[in-house]
Structure formats: C-alpha cells, structure tokens
Amino acid sequence: MTNWVRACATDAIDAEDLIMWEHDGRSFAIYNTDQGFFATDGLCTHQHYPLEDGIVIGTVIECPLHGGRFEVTTGEALSAPVCEDLKTYPVKIEGGSVYLAID
C-alpha cells in the first residue's frame, strides 16, 4: 500500500524553486517546476551535497557544489560530474498540500 505523507503546502515552494524536507531521518528535495511538482532524494549522488541551494531550470536541478545536473522528473543524471541517477518519489497534490509516496 502506498504510504502518502504530507510534506508541505503547495505555496511553500516558489515557482522554479525547491525546498528540502526532512522526514524520518531522510532528506528529500521537492520541486515546483513549470511541469508541476516533483520529488527526489535531497542529496546529490556525487558527493552527497544538499541540493537545497541548487538552481532549477525547467525540470532540471543543477547541484550547487560542482554543477552536476539531474532531470527531476526521472532522476536521470545528465551531466558530469554526476553519473548516478537520483531516486525519485511519486507526488500528489491534494487540498493545497504536497504529498510524497515514501517507501
């Protein structure tokens, strides 16, 4: 059964931005893109740096430490130095809140 957990209000994330959300000892990044809301692990797969201060460009997040890029809709690693994909999580919007399906 899917475990939907409320993360935040939709208006807590500016357009073309992300927030970090801590839950159960884990970090998640939640994005408000021009294609909707998406969620990934909150730490870059290169050197486990928080993506919080990264730049959102369309549906791409650029890591603030070395500039590696990921596609947030799929988690795909797009450019060096990242080569390992980010884990993604299903998102639903209900009643003005963002919910993540956490395994």
Ligand code: FES
């Ligand atoms: S820690 Fe993200 S690109 Fe190096």
